[in-house]
Amino acid sequence: MTTAKHVHRKRFGQHFLHDREIIANIVAAIDPQPGDRMVEIGPGLGALTWPLLARHGSLDVIEIDRDAIAALEAAPRPDGELRIHGGDVLKFDFAALRGNDPKKLRIVGNLPYNISTPLLFKLIGVREHIEDMHFMLQKEVVDRMAAGAGDEAYGRLSVMLAPWVEVHPLFDIGPGAFKPPPNVMSTYVRLHPRAEPAFALGQPGRFAGVVAAAFGQRRKTLRNSLKAFVDEAGFAAAGIDPGLRAEVLSPAQFAALANTAGASG
Numbered sequence: 470m471t472t473a474k475h476v477h478r479k480r481f482g483q484h485f486l487h488d489r490e491i492i493a494n495i496v497a498a499i500d501p502q503p504g505d506r507m508v509e510i511g512p513g514l515g516a517l518t519w520p521l522l523a524r525h526g527s528l529d530v531i532e533i534d535r536d537a538i539a540a541l542e543a544a545p546r547p548d549g550e551l552r553i554h555g556g557d558v559l560k561f562d563f564a565a566l567r568g569n570d571p572k573k574l575r576i577v578g579n580l581p582y583n584i585s586t587p588l589l590f591k592l593i594g595v596r597e598h599i600e601d602m603h604f605m606l607q608k609e610v611v612d613r614m615a616a617g618a619g620d621e622a623y624g625r626l627s628v629m630l631a632p633w634v635e636v637h638p639l640f641d642i643g644p645g646a647f648k649p650p651p652n653v654m655s656t657y658v659r660l661h662p663r664a665e666p667a668f669a670l671g672q673p674g675r676f677a678g679v680v681a682a683a684f685g686q687r688r689k690t691l692r693n694s695l696k697a698f699v700d701e702a703g704f705a706a707a708g709i710d711p712g713l714r715a716e717v718l719s720p721a722q723f724a725a726l727a728n729t730a731g732a733s734g
Contacts, residue, residue, distance in 0.1 A: 488646035590629075615636045624716070708725070
């Protein structure tokens with residue numbers, strides 16, 4: 470087959486899924502319904518694309534690798550409408566893809582590990598157009614996404630996602646499910662964008678700055694790591710002990726500090 474000639478591109482972070490049982494579990498987890506606007510990021514050689522198309526009948530895919538696009542176009546396929554969009558997903562216009570459709574986008578994909586974090590924040594920026602997201606990610610990344618205050622994996626990513634999405638890890642996937650096998654475990658995760666932030670965010674930019682400063686010097690107390698943002702009066706107003714460290718504060722407490730910092734200039 471044409472697809473057999475494709476060589477994976479390291480620069481695109483390509484690891485192609487081939488385990489049929491895992492693929493069936495993924496399709497079941499996504500559970501596409503009639504009328505859904507399904508969008509796949511990084512279809513590669515179509516391991517998930519063809520089962521989704523067979524199940525749903527309509528699918529948009531976004532792929533940067535021109536050889537993979539050629540392989541997709543040449544491959545035998547189930548009946549249905551497949552629309553291939555070539556290009557960098559980090560520059561893709563998801564709002565334009567949705568257009569005036571009242572149905573929001575349901576986005577799925579085996580995300581390249583090297584772009585997973587910037588892509589998550591790009592999608593959060595257009596969350597009003599997204600119903601949900603189902604992604605294959607490095608297990609370590611999903612652990613950080615889902616961690617709560619005090620957990621070993623808790624950090625900047627945990628806090629920055631908390632206002633905008635609900636994170637639901639679904640199941641782990643070993644390296645043997647991919648060709649070539651990655652050197653890490655993967656996790657399939659479901660993300661639900663929140664209609665409103667989970668807590669009050671006066672200035673999201675200031676919130677991001679406070680979180681970055683706190684975790685950038687996480688061995689220091691908040692009094693020292695956040696001295697450029699919050700004074701003693703600010704800590705008192707937020708009801709937070711400045712002698713604490715970043716890993717014990719909840720996302721809502723970070724927002725309280727950011728809002729206090731914003732109020733005090």
